[in-house]
Amino acid sequence: MAAPATLSLRPCATLAPSRSALPAARFASSSRPAPSLSISCPPRRFKSLRRALAVGSDQQASAASSVKQEEKPRTYYFLVANAKFMLDDEEHFQEQLQEKLRLYEERSMEQDFWLVIEPKFLDKFPNVTKRLKRPAVALVSTDRNWIRFMKLRLDRVLAEQFDAETLEEALASNPAELNFDKPDKWTAPYPKYESGWWEAFLPPKSSNGMA
Structure with missing residues:
Protein backbone atom coordinates (compact mmCIF):
# COMPACT_ATOMS: atom_id res chain seq x y z
CA MET A 1 0.00 0.00 0.00
CA ALA A 2 1.43 3.31 -1.07
CA ALA A 3 2.25 5.98 1.51
CA PRO A 4 -0.03 9.00 1.45
CA ALA A 5 1.43 12.12 -0.25
CA THR A 6 2.26 15.13 1.90
CA LEU A 7 2.21 18.83 0.87
CA SER A 8 4.47 21.32 2.63
CA LEU A 9 4.21 25.12 2.21
CA ARG A 10 7.27 27.41 2.63
CA PRO A 11 6.85 30.90 3.97
CA CYS A 12 6.79 33.52 1.16
CA ALA A 13 8.98 36.64 1.28
CA THR A 14 7.05 39.73 2.11
CA LEU A 15 6.77 42.32 -0.68
CA ALA A 16 8.28 45.74 -0.08
CA PRO A 17 5.66 48.41 0.14
CA SER A 18 5.40 50.76 -2.86
CA ARG A 19 7.02 54.19 -2.74
CA SER A 20 3.67 55.88 -2.84
CA ALA A 21 2.66 53.99 0.26
CA LEU A 22 5.56 55.25 2.33
CA PRO A 23 5.22 58.39 4.37
CA ALA A 24 5.86 61.58 2.45
CA ALA A 25 8.25 62.80 5.10
CA ARG A 26 10.76 60.13 4.08
CA PHE A 27 11.27 61.71 0.63
CA ALA A 28 10.86 65.30 1.59
CA SER A 29 14.62 65.87 1.70
CA SER A 30 15.00 65.09 -2.03
CA SER A 31 12.75 68.00 -3.03
CA ARG A 32 14.45 70.62 -0.90
CA PRO A 33 16.42 73.31 -2.84
CA ALA A 34 20.19 73.18 -2.61
CA PRO A 35 21.56 75.62 -0.11
CA SER A 36 23.07 78.75 -1.73
CA LEU A 37 26.58 79.91 -0.97
CA SER A 38 27.39 83.57 -0.50
CA ILE A 39 30.92 84.93 -0.37
CA SER A 40 31.52 88.34 1.00
CA CYS A 41 34.73 90.25 0.47
CA PRO A 42 35.86 92.84 2.91
CA PRO A 43 35.43 96.44 1.62
CA ARG A 44 39.16 96.99 1.97
CA ARG A 45 39.86 94.52 -0.83
CA PHE A 46 37.62 96.42 -3.25
CA LYS A 47 39.35 99.69 -2.37
CA SER A 48 42.75 98.12 -2.98
CA LEU A 49 41.58 96.74 -6.33
CA ARG A 50 40.24 100.10 -7.48
CA ARG A 51 43.45 101.78 -6.40
CA ALA A 52 45.54 99.26 -8.36
CA LEU A 53 43.43 99.75 -11.51
CA ALA A 54 43.73 103.53 -11.24
CA VAL A 55 47.51 103.33 -10.89
CA GLY A 56 47.71 101.00 -13.90
CA SER A 57 45.67 103.34 -16.11
CA ASP A 58 47.82 106.31 -15.09
CA GLN A 59 50.97 104.40 -16.00
CA GLN A 60 49.54 103.49 -19.43
CA ALA A 61 48.60 107.12 -20.11
CA SER A 62 52.07 108.25 -19.09
CA ALA A 63 53.69 105.67 -21.37
CA ALA A 64 51.50 106.73 -24.32
CA SER A 65 52.41 110.37 -23.71
CA SER A 66 56.13 109.61 -23.66
CA VAL A 67 55.86 107.63 -26.90
CA LYS A 68 54.06 110.55 -28.54
CA GLN A 69 56.78 112.94 -27.43
CA GLU A 70 59.43 110.69 -28.94
CA GLU A 71 57.82 110.75 -32.41
CA LYS A 72 60.19 111.87 -35.14
CA PRO A 73 59.63 115.09 -37.12
CA ARG A 74 57.57 114.71 -40.28
CA THR A 75 59.02 115.19 -43.74
CA TYR A 76 57.42 117.73 -46.08
CA TYR A 77 58.06 117.99 -49.82
CA PHE A 78 57.57 121.18 -51.79
CA LEU A 79 57.71 122.86 -55.17
CA VAL A 80 58.38 126.58 -55.30
CA ALA A 81 58.34 129.30 -57.93
CA ASN A 82 57.48 132.98 -58.13
CA ALA A 83 53.86 133.82 -57.35
CA LYS A 84 53.14 135.21 -60.81
CA PHE A 85 53.96 131.91 -62.47
CA MET A 86 52.27 129.65 -59.89
CA LEU A 87 49.04 131.58 -59.38
CA ASP A 88 48.50 133.64 -62.53
CA ASP A 89 50.39 132.25 -65.52
CA GLU A 90 50.05 128.48 -65.05
CA GLU A 91 46.60 127.92 -66.50
CA HIS A 92 45.99 124.35 -65.32
CA PHE A 93 47.36 124.63 -61.78
CA GLN A 94 44.07 125.68 -60.18
CA GLU A 95 42.17 122.93 -61.98
CA GLN A 96 44.60 120.27 -60.76
CA LEU A 97 44.37 121.41 -57.15
CA GLN A 98 40.58 121.64 -57.21
CA GLU A 99 40.28 118.15 -58.68
CA LYS A 100 42.54 116.70 -55.99
CA LEU A 101 40.63 118.49 -53.23
CA ARG A 102 37.30 117.22 -54.61
CA LEU A 103 38.66 113.66 -54.63
CA TYR A 104 39.75 113.96 -51.00
CA GLU A 105 36.32 115.23 -49.96
CA GLU A 106 34.51 112.40 -51.75
CA ARG A 107 36.70 109.80 -50.03
CA SER A 108 36.68 111.57 -46.65
CA MET A 109 40.47 111.87 -46.76
CA GLU A 110 42.42 114.38 -44.72
CA GLN A 111 44.00 117.13 -46.79
CA ASP A 112 47.78 116.78 -47.04
CA PHE A 113 48.71 119.56 -49.49
CA TRP A 114 48.70 123.36 -49.19
CA LEU A 115 49.82 126.54 -50.91
CA VAL A 116 52.14 128.71 -48.82
CA ILE A 117 52.83 132.29 -49.85
CA GLU A 118 56.34 133.45 -48.90
CA ARG A 148 57.14 114.38 -58.06
CA PHE A 149 54.16 114.13 -60.40
CA MET A 150 53.38 117.84 -60.04
CA LYS A 151 57.03 118.66 -60.70
CA LEU A 152 56.66 117.05 -64.12
CA ARG A 153 53.40 118.90 -64.79
CA LEU A 154 54.56 122.36 -63.72
CA ASP A 155 58.12 121.97 -65.02
CA ARG A 156 59.53 125.43 -64.20
CA VAL A 157 59.61 124.94 -60.44
CA LEU A 158 62.26 124.03 -57.87
CA ALA A 159 61.84 120.98 -55.64
CA GLU A 160 63.17 120.31 -52.14
CA GLN A 161 62.19 118.75 -48.82
CA PHE A 162 62.53 119.51 -45.10
CA ASP A 163 61.52 118.18 -41.68
CA ALA A 164 59.26 119.96 -39.19
CA GLU A 165 57.96 119.13 -35.73
CA THR A 166 54.44 120.46 -36.35
CA LEU A 167 52.18 121.39 -39.24
CA GLU A 168 52.13 125.01 -38.06
CA GLU A 169 55.91 125.14 -38.25
CA ALA A 170 55.96 123.59 -41.72
CA LEU A 171 53.37 126.00 -43.16
CA ALA A 172 54.46 129.22 -41.46
CA SER A 173 54.72 132.19 -43.82
CA ASN A 174 55.72 135.84 -44.04
CA PRO A 175 53.32 138.68 -44.93
CA ALA A 176 52.99 139.32 -48.64
CA GLU A 177 50.66 141.12 -51.04
CA LEU A 178 49.75 139.59 -54.37
CA ASN A 179 48.61 141.89 -57.17
CA PHE A 180 48.51 140.58 -60.72
CA ASP A 181 47.72 142.78 -63.70
CA LYS A 182 44.89 141.64 -65.92
CA PRO A 183 45.91 140.92 -69.51
CA ASP A 184 44.82 143.44 -72.12
CA LYS A 185 43.61 140.64 -74.36
CA TRP A 186 42.55 137.14 -73.33
CA THR A 187 42.47 134.70 -76.25
CA ALA A 188 41.83 131.39 -74.46
CA PRO A 189 38.40 129.76 -75.02
CA TYR A 190 37.77 129.70 -71.25
CA PRO A 191 37.63 132.59 -68.77
CA LYS A 192 40.73 133.51 -66.81
CA TYR A 193 40.87 132.38 -63.20
CA GLU A 194 39.59 134.91 -60.72
CA SER A 195 42.14 136.50 -58.41
CA GLY A 196 42.16 134.92 -54.96
CA TRP A 197 41.29 131.38 -56.10
CA TRP A 198 44.30 130.12 -54.13
CA GLU A 199 42.81 131.08 -50.76
CA ALA A 200 40.98 127.73 -50.60
CA PHE A 201 44.37 125.99 -50.49
CA LEU A 202 46.15 128.16 -47.94
CA PRO A 203 47.07 126.68 -44.54
CA PRO A 204 44.32 126.36 -41.89
CA LYS A 205 43.16 129.60 -40.24
CA SER A 206 44.76 131.59 -43.01
CA SER A 207 43.27 133.79 -45.70
CA ASN A 208 46.16 136.01 -46.70
CA GLY A 209 49.13 133.67 -46.73
CA MET A 210 50.04 134.16 -43.07
CA ALA A 211 50.05 130.97 -40.95
Whole structure:
Protein backbone atom coordinates (compact mmCIF):
# COMPACT_ATOMS: atom_id res chain seq x y z
CA MET A 1 0.00 0.00 0.00
CA ALA A 2 1.43 3.31 -1.07
CA ALA A 3 2.25 5.98 1.51
CA PRO A 4 -0.03 9.00 1.45
CA ALA A 5 1.43 12.12 -0.25
CA THR A 6 2.26 15.13 1.90
CA LEU A 7 2.21 18.83 0.87
CA SER A 8 4.47 21.32 2.63
CA LEU A 9 4.21 25.12 2.21
CA ARG A 10 7.27 27.41 2.63
CA PRO A 11 6.85 30.90 3.97
CA CYS A 12 6.79 33.52 1.16
CA ALA A 13 8.98 36.64 1.28
CA THR A 14 7.05 39.73 2.11
CA LEU A 15 6.77 42.32 -0.68
CA ALA A 16 8.28 45.74 -0.08
CA PRO A 17 5.66 48.41 0.14
CA SER A 18 5.40 50.76 -2.86
CA ARG A 19 7.02 54.19 -2.74
CA SER A 20 3.67 55.88 -2.84
CA ALA A 21 2.66 53.99 0.26
CA LEU A 22 5.56 55.25 2.33
CA PRO A 23 5.22 58.39 4.37
CA ALA A 24 5.86 61.58 2.45
CA ALA A 25 8.25 62.80 5.10
CA ARG A 26 10.76 60.13 4.08
CA PHE A 27 11.27 61.71 0.63
CA ALA A 28 10.86 65.30 1.59
CA SER A 29 14.62 65.87 1.70
CA SER A 30 15.00 65.09 -2.03
CA SER A 31 12.75 68.00 -3.03
CA ARG A 32 14.45 70.62 -0.90
CA PRO A 33 16.42 73.31 -2.84
CA ALA A 34 20.19 73.18 -2.61
CA PRO A 35 21.56 75.62 -0.11
CA SER A 36 23.07 78.75 -1.73
CA LEU A 37 26.58 79.91 -0.97
CA SER A 38 27.39 83.57 -0.50
CA ILE A 39 30.92 84.93 -0.37
CA SER A 40 31.52 88.34 1.00
CA CYS A 41 34.73 90.25 0.47
CA PRO A 42 35.86 92.84 2.91
CA PRO A 43 35.43 96.44 1.62
CA ARG A 44 39.16 96.99 1.97
CA ARG A 45 39.86 94.52 -0.83
CA PHE A 46 37.62 96.42 -3.25
CA LYS A 47 39.35 99.69 -2.37
CA SER A 48 42.75 98.12 -2.98
CA LEU A 49 41.58 96.74 -6.33
CA ARG A 50 40.24 100.10 -7.48
CA ARG A 51 43.45 101.78 -6.40
CA ALA A 52 45.54 99.26 -8.36
CA LEU A 53 43.43 99.75 -11.51
CA ALA A 54 43.73 103.53 -11.24
CA VAL A 55 47.51 103.33 -10.89
CA GLY A 56 47.71 101.00 -13.90
CA SER A 57 45.67 103.34 -16.11
CA ASP A 58 47.82 106.31 -15.09
CA GLN A 59 50.97 104.40 -16.00
CA GLN A 60 49.54 103.49 -19.43
CA ALA A 61 48.60 107.12 -20.11
CA SER A 62 52.07 108.25 -19.09
CA ALA A 63 53.69 105.67 -21.37
CA ALA A 64 51.50 106.73 -24.32
CA SER A 65 52.41 110.37 -23.71
CA SER A 66 56.13 109.61 -23.66
CA VAL A 67 55.86 107.63 -26.90
CA LYS A 68 54.06 110.55 -28.54
CA GLN A 69 56.78 112.94 -27.43
CA GLU A 70 59.43 110.69 -28.94
CA GLU A 71 57.82 110.75 -32.41
CA LYS A 72 60.19 111.87 -35.14
CA PRO A 73 59.63 115.09 -37.12
CA ARG A 74 57.57 114.71 -40.28
CA THR A 75 59.02 115.19 -43.74
CA TYR A 76 57.42 117.73 -46.08
CA TYR A 77 58.06 117.99 -49.82
CA PHE A 78 57.57 121.18 -51.79
CA LEU A 79 57.71 122.86 -55.17
CA VAL A 80 58.38 126.58 -55.30
CA ALA A 81 58.34 129.30 -57.93
CA ASN A 82 57.48 132.98 -58.13
CA ALA A 83 53.86 133.82 -57.35
CA LYS A 84 53.14 135.21 -60.81
CA PHE A 85 53.96 131.91 -62.47
CA MET A 86 52.27 129.65 -59.89
CA LEU A 87 49.04 131.58 -59.38
CA ASP A 88 48.50 133.64 -62.53
CA ASP A 89 50.39 132.25 -65.52
CA GLU A 90 50.05 128.48 -65.05
CA GLU A 91 46.60 127.92 -66.50
CA HIS A 92 45.99 124.35 -65.32
CA PHE A 93 47.36 124.63 -61.78
CA GLN A 94 44.07 125.68 -60.18
CA GLU A 95 42.17 122.93 -61.98
CA GLN A 96 44.60 120.27 -60.76
CA LEU A 97 44.37 121.41 -57.15
CA GLN A 98 40.58 121.64 -57.21
CA GLU A 99 40.28 118.15 -58.68
CA LYS A 100 42.54 116.70 -55.99
CA LEU A 101 40.63 118.49 -53.23
CA ARG A 102 37.30 117.22 -54.61
CA LEU A 103 38.66 113.66 -54.63
CA TYR A 104 39.75 113.96 -51.00
CA GLU A 105 36.32 115.23 -49.96
CA GLU A 106 34.51 112.40 -51.75
CA ARG A 107 36.70 109.80 -50.03
CA SER A 108 36.68 111.57 -46.65
CA MET A 109 40.47 111.87 -46.76
CA GLU A 110 42.42 114.38 -44.72
CA GLN A 111 44.00 117.13 -46.79
CA ASP A 112 47.78 116.78 -47.04
CA PHE A 113 48.71 119.56 -49.49
CA TRP A 114 48.70 123.36 -49.19
CA LEU A 115 49.82 126.54 -50.91
CA VAL A 116 52.14 128.71 -48.82
CA ILE A 117 52.83 132.29 -49.85
CA GLU A 118 56.34 133.45 -48.90
CA PRO A 119 57.04 130.39 -46.70
CA LYS A 120 59.45 130.83 -43.81
CA PHE A 121 61.17 127.51 -44.47
CA LEU A 122 62.79 129.04 -47.56
CA ASP A 123 65.35 130.60 -45.22
CA LYS A 124 66.84 127.11 -44.91
CA PHE A 125 67.49 126.93 -48.66
CA PRO A 126 69.76 129.79 -49.80
CA ASN A 127 70.59 127.95 -53.02
CA VAL A 128 66.88 127.94 -53.86
CA THR A 129 66.02 131.49 -52.83
CA LYS A 130 68.80 133.03 -54.91
CA ARG A 131 67.11 131.59 -58.01
CA LEU A 132 63.62 132.85 -57.13
CA LYS A 133 61.75 136.01 -57.99
CA ARG A 134 59.71 137.31 -55.07
CA PRO A 135 57.12 136.98 -53.78
CA ALA A 136 57.32 133.21 -53.99
CA VAL A 137 54.68 130.51 -53.59
CA ALA A 138 55.28 126.91 -52.55
CA LEU A 139 53.14 123.83 -53.02
CA VAL A 140 53.75 121.76 -49.87
CA SER A 141 52.67 118.17 -49.25
CA THR A 142 53.53 115.07 -47.24
CA ASP A 143 52.93 112.96 -50.38
CA ARG A 144 56.31 112.55 -52.02
CA ASN A 145 55.04 110.77 -55.13
CA TRP A 146 52.41 113.41 -55.84
CA ILE A 147 54.97 116.21 -55.54
CA ARG A 148 57.14 114.38 -58.06
CA PHE A 149 54.16 114.13 -60.40
CA MET A 150 53.38 117.84 -60.04
CA LYS A 151 57.03 118.66 -60.70
CA LEU A 152 56.66 117.05 -64.12
CA ARG A 153 53.40 118.90 -64.79
CA LEU A 154 54.56 122.36 -63.72
CA ASP A 155 58.12 121.97 -65.02
CA ARG A 156 59.53 125.43 -64.20
CA VAL A 157 59.61 124.94 -60.44
CA LEU A 158 62.26 124.03 -57.87
CA ALA A 159 61.84 120.98 -55.64
CA GLU A 160 63.17 120.31 -52.14
CA GLN A 161 62.19 118.75 -48.82
CA PHE A 162 62.53 119.51 -45.10
CA ASP A 163 61.52 118.18 -41.68
CA ALA A 164 59.26 119.96 -39.19
CA GLU A 165 57.96 119.13 -35.73
CA THR A 166 54.44 120.46 -36.35
CA LEU A 167 52.18 121.39 -39.24
CA GLU A 168 52.13 125.01 -38.06
CA GLU A 169 55.91 125.14 -38.25
CA ALA A 170 55.96 123.59 -41.72
CA LEU A 171 53.37 126.00 -43.16
CA ALA A 172 54.46 129.22 -41.46
CA SER A 173 54.72 132.19 -43.82
CA ASN A 174 55.72 135.84 -44.04
CA PRO A 175 53.32 138.68 -44.93
CA ALA A 176 52.99 139.32 -48.64
CA GLU A 177 50.66 141.12 -51.04
CA LEU A 178 49.75 139.59 -54.37
CA ASN A 179 48.61 141.89 -57.17
CA PHE A 180 48.51 140.58 -60.72
CA ASP A 181 47.72 142.78 -63.70
CA LYS A 182 44.89 141.64 -65.92
CA PRO A 183 45.91 140.92 -69.51
CA ASP A 184 44.82 143.44 -72.12
CA LYS A 185 43.61 140.64 -74.36
CA TRP A 186 42.55 137.14 -73.33
CA THR A 187 42.47 134.70 -76.25
CA ALA A 188 41.83 131.39 -74.46
CA PRO A 189 38.40 129.76 -75.02
CA TYR A 190 37.77 129.70 -71.25
CA PRO A 191 37.63 132.59 -68.77
CA LYS A 192 40.73 133.51 -66.81
CA TYR A 193 40.87 132.38 -63.20
CA GLU A 194 39.59 134.91 -60.72
CA SER A 195 42.14 136.50 -58.41
CA GLY A 196 42.16 134.92 -54.96
CA TRP A 197 41.29 131.38 -56.10
CA TRP A 198 44.30 130.12 -54.13
CA GLU A 199 42.81 131.08 -50.76
CA ALA A 200 40.98 127.73 -50.60
CA PHE A 201 44.37 125.99 -50.49
CA LEU A 202 46.15 128.16 -47.94
CA PRO A 203 47.07 126.68 -44.54
CA PRO A 204 44.32 126.36 -41.89
CA LYS A 205 43.16 129.60 -40.24
CA SER A 206 44.76 131.59 -43.01
CA SER A 207 43.27 133.79 -45.70
CA ASN A 208 46.16 136.01 -46.70
CA GLY A 209 49.13 133.67 -46.73
CA MET A 210 50.04 134.16 -43.07
CA ALA A 211 50.05 130.97 -40.95
